[in-house]
Amino acid sequence: MYTYIEAIGAGFPTVQAHxxxxxxxxxxxDAGDPLPSQATLDSWILSNAPSTSxxxxxxxxxxxxxxxxxxxxxxxxxxDPAATMPARQLAASLRVMASDLTxxxxxxxxxxxxxxxxxxxxxxxxHWSRASIRNTRYSAHYIRIVSIPIxxx
Numbered sequence: 001m002y003t004y005i006e007a008i009g010a011g012f013p014t015v016q017a018h019x020x021x022x023x024x025x026x027x028x029x030d031a032g033d034p035l036p037s038q039a040t041l042d043s044w045i046l047s048n049a050p051s052t053s054x055x056x057x058x059x060x061x062x063x064x065x066x067x068x069x070x071x072x073x074x075x076x077x078x079x080d081p082a083a084t085m086p087a088r089q090l091a092a093s094l095r096v097m098a099s100d101l102t103x104x105x106x107x108x109x110x111x112x113x114x115x116x117x118x119x120x121x122x123x124x125x126x127h128w129s130r131a132s133i134r135n136t137r138y139s140a141h142y143i144r145i146v147s148i149p150i151x152x153x
Contacts, residue, residue, distance in 0.1 A: 002045045011044045012036055054109040061107040073121060074098075093120055 004027055005019045016031040024038040077094035097117045
């Protein structure tokens with residue numbers, strides 16, 4: 001929840017004020033537009049509540065996968081010049097996602113690119129089972145691509 005002074009800064013940028021405390025009565029107008037009423041600020045605060053973030057550490061994200069799943073994802077990211085272009089593009093996508101995780105400070109589970117990356121891993125097995133698995137040295141017995149329901153990430 002925003003404090004009154006934070007609400008003024010975020011929602012009423014033309015009002016210049018400072019505060020000596022947390023209460024509405026502690027607000028002091030400095031310049032610009034007049035202070036909004038307490039009811040106006042309360043209404044703004046309720047309608048603009050900061051969203052609850054679902055950010056986790058990179059390790060916490062990786063720990064959502066089993067060791068076997070991590071190995072399968074890593075094996076799936078190996079480029080095979082003899083593979084079809086869609087298979088090579090999927091492998092490159094996995095390498096790019098792994099690189100992004102390497103430099104990330106956290107993983108935001110609500111970001112569309114995070115959700116798309118999980119969806120790619122879910123779709124890999126379907127793609128490989130139809131097209132590439134017959135032409136690789138790995139068999140379906142050894143490769144198991146992760147399948148995380150998108151609503152659980």
